[in-house]
Amino acid sequence: MNPFKPLNRGLLIAGLGISLAGFGGEQAAEASIRNRVRGTVSVMGKPVADASVTLWTTRGGQEPEQVKVVRSKKDGSFAVSVKPKDGTVHYLVASGGTVNKSNVDRLTMLTVLDETVNGTVMINERTTVGSVWPNAQQLKGNQLFGSENALAVGSGHVKHLVNQSTGQFGTTLLNGFNLLSSETAARINVLSDLLALCGDPTKEQGCTKLFQLTEATNSLDAMTNIAKLPWKNTGKLYKLFDKNYPLNNNKERRTTASLPYLLFQPESFSLSIRFQGGGALALGKLGFDQKGHLWSGANWMPGSQSGVVNSIGGGMTHFDQTATAQSPPITGYNGQGLDGVGWGTGISENYAWVSTFNNKVGVFDLKDGTAVGPAIIDKEVGQLQGIGTSKNGDVWIADNTSNYMIRFPGGDFTKGKRLSFKGLQAPFGVAVDDQNRIWVSSSFNNKLTVIEGDSPDQFKTVTVALGARGLAIDSKGNAWLSQQSNSPTGALPAGAVMPPGTPNPPQQPKTIMEEFEAGAAFAAVNPNLKTLGNLALISPDLEIIQNGIAGEVAFVPWGVTIDGNDNVWVGNLYGQSLIHICGTDPSTCPEGKTTGDVIHNYQSGVIQVTTDVVVDDAGNIWSANNWFDADVVINKSYNARTSTFPGGQGLVVTYGVAAPVQNPLMGAVRKPN
Structure with missing residues (x-):
């Protein structure tokens, strides 16, 4: 366990400029008040002078x-008293006021607080963007x-995008894995500048246009x-943005825009942050527990030069609500x-x-990651997914x-039973x-098997396309x-070929890595292929x-995963993107979209x-992020510059774009209570 972790990190205490753990006796009691x-x-x-600043708490x-409601002074300053309480999130909303003695009545800004605030707080256009995106659905x-977990997650991620004390970018966004690999910082600045139109009395038309475009x-x-x-x-x-922050006379720089800004029109204004550490290399399946903590098994070990030919397997990774x-x-x-985990993570x-x-099943205590397994299975098994x-x-x-x-009744890891089903081949x-x-x-034949859990001897099959992977209910x-x-x-797409030496018909691989190697080899000999595969909807x-x-x-x-509106999200492997699809209730989809339509395909440099x-x-x-550089995943020879490049780097959070769910996933998707 992390000795510096708060006793209940999921219950964020906002606005604290001091750590109560550092006080004793009367000092702690006074600070807690x-x-x-x-x-x-x-x-x-x-x-912004004379702005109405409201302190809110939410549980x-x-x-x-x-x-409390206070007014900002001429220099924009204000002060409020925060009474911390476990499970409470504090936030500040500033409305109206004057800028250069002119009214800005349509200006409303937000700062969501957490334990990173050091006795000072900024409310500006950047803290608003950084506070809104992780909390948008709440x-x-x-x-x-929202729920206790939702508030803890949302408030806990603000600091990654923005520093609530200074109003500048957050430290996570500023690290090289994010700043140099995505548009997130530049998108935040453009969004901030759009918001600032409502704080500039000379740009009232721009503010009006912003409201028209956003229905606000x-x-x-x-x-x-x-x-x-x-x-x-x-x-x-x-x-x-282009109209209101024009290039200077030399047409080289938008001198009034925040730096850096976007030089090109983005595909969207989504914001994504990549997180690393904890052994997170080449993660496969992801799963949330009851506290909103994320768990995932790692294919390979960081720094190990691992790929599909030569590899040192990773273990279990664990991230808290704040990633x-x-x-x-x-x-x-x-x-x-x-020694290495593929698609096999569950809660x-x-x-x-x-x-x-x-050929093992690892089991970990959710409280602190203590190993309690490996699980006991009544017969020998192969490599697992x-x-x-x-x-x-x-x-x-x-x-x-x-x-x-393999079935573990009631989740008892000491009573695993191996079961056979006719026609089951390479279950994934x-x-x-x-x-x-x-x-x-x-992953090998064209059958989807549906087993009666209460009567495991009864099952049915559905004929689907070859190479099925994830599925969700x-x-x-x-x-x-x-x-x-x-x-x-x-049948291959037009122009596609199989790698030389591929058996015809192909045989089921003996190992999971052989199967992954075959996939990498297919991609390598078909460099012009840009689409392959699809989704099926089954009643x-x-x-x-x-x-x-x-x-x-x-x-x-x-x-594949389902959100709280029954809309569908897909990890698009070689497409390096997140596909958002309209589900079976088109009323929750954008106008003009119906079941099966793609709503948007999210991409970012941090999404591998x-x-x-x-x-x-x-x-x-x-x-x-499962693979980083697919060209060197087949690591049959040594290259000093790229030998550690195959594994995907950490995980990515894309903020505010899905309808919330209630975790963990046990059975079908659940909407929040």
């Missing part, structure tokens, strides 16, 4: 409470409310609406002789599970190379519906399946409702070759 926070309201570096499942006007009546609502639909009116918003690594660097959690009531390349958890607590694991399923992904049926994809019981080919027969009655979904952008789709996507309790999307 009240803490003075001094702040400044500004826009584009100019003070999980409760309505926000207005604590914001209704100036009201911030104040600048905070405008930012919230952009965060939820960051692809909407992107071109028009960028043109608004801070809790597991040890390099190795992750282990202690059970685990039950008390444990995090991983299924490994070396997907894990699914039923509502009744049963844990199911796919034996990918020996063609079995596992999902469980609310009828306790276990849906199992195959929506709230109506429909299954969404990623397929890495376009047909049940494996609870096992009928294929729709096929070929997202085929126009899918390029070897992998992980992606195997999985999951939705947290606050509505942010977390994705797994």
Whole structure:
């Protein structure tokens, strides 16, 4: 465990300029009563005088409470007293006021506080953007409310984008893995400059246009609406920025715009941050526990020169609600002789599970990552992949190379039983519906197997395209399946070829890495191929409702997840993107979109070759970077410059774009209570 971790990190105490743990006796009691926070309201570096500054508190499942309203002084300064309490998130909203003695009534800005605030706080256009995006799904006007986990996640991520004390960029955004690899900083500045139109009395027309494009009546609502639909009116918003922050006479720089700004129109105004550490290299499947902590098994060990030919396997990684690594660097959690994890990460009531390349099932205590396994199975098994958890607590694991399923009744890791099913070949992904049926994809044949969990001897199959991977069950019981080919027969796209020496017909690989190597080899000999595969939608009655979904952008789709609106998210492996698809309730989709339509395809430099996507309790999307440089994944020879490049670097959080869910995933997707 991290000795510096707060006793309950999920319950964020906001606005603290001091650590209560550093006080004793009377000092601690006094500090626990009240803490003075001094702040400044500004826009584009100019003070906002006479602004109404409201301190709010909010707790999980409760309505926000207005604590205090003060007015900013001529220099924009103000002071409020914060009374910290476990489980309470504090935030500040500044409305109206004057800039250079002119009214700015349509200006509303926000700063969500957490334990990083050191007695001072800034409320400006950048803190507003940094506060809105991780909390977008919890914001209704100036009201911030959601579940305990949602509030902890949202408030805990603000610091990665912006420093609430200074109003400048957050330290995570400024590290080289983010600043130099994505548009996030430049997008934040353009968004901030758009918001600032409402704080400049000479640019009232620009502010009005911003509200028209975002269907808002104040600048905070405008930012919230952009965060939820960051692809909407992107071109028009960028043109608004271009018009109001023109190039100077030499046409070299926008002298009034915040630096750095976007030189090109973005595909969207989504904001993504990459997180690393804790042994997170080449992550496969992701899963959240009851506290909103993320767990994932790692294919390979950081710094180990591992690829699909030569590899040292990784262990279990663990990140808290704020994406801070809790597991040890390099190795992750282990202690059970685990040597590499693929698609096998699952969560039950008390444990995090991983299924490994070396024929073991690792089990870890959710409280602190203590190894309690390996699990006991009644017979020998092969190399393992997907894990699914039923509502009744049963844990199911796919034996990918020996063609079995393993069941742990009630999540008892000492009572694993190996089960056989006729026709089951290379089982890969596992999902469980609310009828306790276990849906199992195959990475080799063209059959989707559906097992009756209460009567495991009964099962049915559905014919699908070859190379199925991830699947997910929506709230109506429909299954969404990623397929890495376009047909049940494996017919190649026009112009595509198989690597030299490939058996015809192909044989089931003996190891998981052999299968991954074959995929990398196929991509290597088809460099001009840009799309391959699609999704299928299958009814609870096992009928294929729709096929070929997202085929126009899918390029070897992998992980699938469902958000709280029953819309669908896909980790697009070689496409290095996150595909957002309209689900079976078009009323929750943008106008003009219906079931199976692609809503947006999210890309960023921090999003690498992606195997999985999951939705947290606050509505942010977390994705797994599985490979970094696909050209060197087949590591048959040594190259000093690139030998450590195959593994994907950490994980990525894309903020505010999905409808929140209730984690962990046990059975079908659940909406928040």
